[in-house]
Amino acid sequence: MSNLDEFLAGERLDDVVFFVSDAYLDDGSRLRSVGTETDDGVRLILDGETGRSAFEAGTGMGAMEFAKTAMGADGEIARSLDGGVCPFGDGERVDSDAGSGDDGPDGDSETDHAVQFVFAFAEAQNEEVGGLYADGDVVHAYAHCTCGESYSHKWVVGERDE
Secondary structure, eight states: OOHHHHHHTTOOTTEEEEEEETTTSOTTOTHHHHSEEOSSEEEEEEEHHHHHHHHHHHHSSOHHHHHHHHTTSBOEEOTTSSEEEOTTTTSOOEETTOOOSOBOTTSOBGGGGOEEEEEEEEEOOOTTTOTHHHHSOEEEEEEEETTSOEEEEEEETTSOOO
16 A cells, blocks of 8 residues: 555544645755655655645745635545645646646636645544544645635545545
């Protein structure tokens, strides 16, 4: 089982996931040497403190401050934590490096709503809190889009099989 699979199964509750798109990340970035290359960028799965530090180094933002701003808008973040559907776009999933700049059906180019980076963590089941937290461990994911907006998505571990 990969580190990502373990994280998504709720087996790495002390870790965080940080994805940075190729379009956002410098070619010579140190993150490329410590992360796993994906089709669209680099994914890092690190212990919480190291992951928050890597996020700040890669984006210039504090991880939890970013999460707080992203909570204001619900969107859809891919289960693989490397893409999503920006709620400010036309509703189409756009991978982080997609788009040639061609206008989509709403007049926006595809690159206007591509994921630049994602930060995610999982929280253990907590029946006292209720809601989703009573149903199981919960993945919290936060994405920043090329349009400048940020959004969030959370789900109970095991409820998404995509």
